[in-house]
Amino acid sequence: MDQRERMKAEVARWRESGLTQKEFSRQLGMKVATFAYWVSRSKESEKKKGFLPLVPVAGSVEAVEVSYPNGVRIKVPASDLKTISQLIHLY
Numbered sequence: 002m003d004q005r006e007r008m009k010a011e012v013a014r015w016r017e018s019g020l021t022q023k024e025f026s027r028q029l030g031m032k033v034a035t036f037a038y039w040v041s042r043s044k045e046s047e048k049k050k051g052f053l054p055l056v057p058v059a060g061s062v063e064a065v066e067v068s069y070p071n072g073v074r075i076k077v078p079a080s081d082l083k084t085i086s087q088l089i090h091l092y
Contacts, residue, residue, distance in 0.1 A: 011036075012043040 002010070015025045015036075026036035067075045067088045077084050 008039045009043060012040055015040070 011029065015022065018025055020028075022036055022040065023033050026033045029036065063079055064076050065079045065085055067077065067085070075088060077088065079085075
């Protein structure tokens with residue numbers, strides 16, 4: 002198990018435990034600040050799950066709108082598959 006997998010597993014165990022971060026990190030033999038960092042990183046990774054759907058603009062199949070979680074929206078001609086692919090890979 003790599004560090005990221007361990008972090009996710011321990012954070013999930015903590016959430017189910019009902020313990021405070023301080024109590025749980027003490028049981029792990031870890032500094033509270035380190036565990037708090039793991040919890041914050043876990044929240045960040047939860048927000049980044051999956052892709053948003055590509056949506057035709059105004060019912061037209063001439064353009065596709067790519068919407069990112071940060072609110073940025075980009076309209077691209079539907080025939081420009083290379084640009085659409087690049088925009089998806091940016092995320």
